Amino acid sequence: MGNRQNVMIKGTKDGFILKLDDQCGYEVLKEELIEKLSVQYKAADDQHVISAKIEAGNRYLSEEQQEELKEIVKSQKSLVVGEIHSNVITIDFAEQLIRQREMSSIAGIIRSGQVIEVEGDFLLIGDVNPGGMIRAGGNIYILGTLKGVAHAGCYGNEDAVIVASQMIPSQLRISSLLNRAPDLDVNEQESHEMECAYIDETEQIVVDRLQVLRNVRPDITNYRGGI
Template sequence: MKKYVQIKGTKDGISIFLSDTASLVELEEGLLQHLKEQQKIVSQDQKLAVQVHIGNRLFTEAEEHSIKSIIQENSVMEVSGFTSNVMSKQDAKKWKEEEQIFSLATIVRSGQIINVPGDLLLVGDVNPGGAIRATGNIFILGNVKGIIHAGFEGDIKAVVTGKFQYPSQIRIADQIHGFDDESSKERIEENILTAYIDDKSELKIDSLHILRKIRPEISNFQGGQ
């Protein structure tokens, strides 16, 4: 049964590797046997964090609980987590939403609120009283006069681009920059600007050109001269 279980020390600490071809019963029996042998050489006053790798499979909550209980009741190791080479449908759906860019060609009118998981590209204007929220970046090819909230679940790496006009308000995570004061009433912005959070956790407004410097991962085009 031991062939289904390997305990190794890595640069990140102790890891337990469980075969993804064995049944749960075979894993439980092999793990129990292996841990009983380990008890003879490991001092009981130690408390060791361990990561459990389960390969190309997924465990249910009950299966994770069973494996975790065997490890923690029969050794001085404490399970810090399970890692797998595959993901659940729910995790895959969330990953897909976060990675894709939603695109819209419309005018966001007063009273409209658009919520998007991931990034959003809007070709059009945002009127006063309109609002856009996205978990990722928001790119607007048009005039911005409403409320734009990028990274609204806390992503401080998110950015907003657009022609920011009065009375717009730009938000990234929990930081806010407004163009809604008296000095902004006569503001006419002809250039697309970039809003981002700098390394001092302050929301900054700069030219579009800064985007390539602060978030190089956004542009991955490799062609051209």
């Protein structure tokens, strides 16, 4: 390999960038990284923690390898790995990303005992009857009456929202929070306008007019361009 450098360290004002070559073997790279880092900090004794960003180029790093590299960098004093950037991801991971971003939809009724689970957003054109349940990793939009249970952001997304033409849910869940319908007479709750549910600053699920949604969750708008 001669004197070709596999690890390059660059200093920026945000910390270090560790540029790793993507052509050499992983073991070679690891050894060189250890060696480089040990030379670098003979005298560094200040308490400042400097963040380091790893750039792996076109090399795929598995989870274990990422952990290993983080450990190596961390074992040097006063360095901590901010992020690992690689141009390569697995097809599985890419497909998962697609699933999390796409909106699935059903035209029909979710009846008692039926559970629909999607990783991304979910659009239902129809009702959710009592005993029926929707679980979505993202937002839930219902063009119909929600009488059952809706769980938005079920993998931990606290920004997820639930929107329904008519909200008479038996339960609303967002991320790990839960909200139960008040024990009112069902008939008194009818004739509502369109509503949305989200988690507010006090870590509570609140139900509000649909019109407030553009202010509390501006990220839902992903249309780019002038109106």
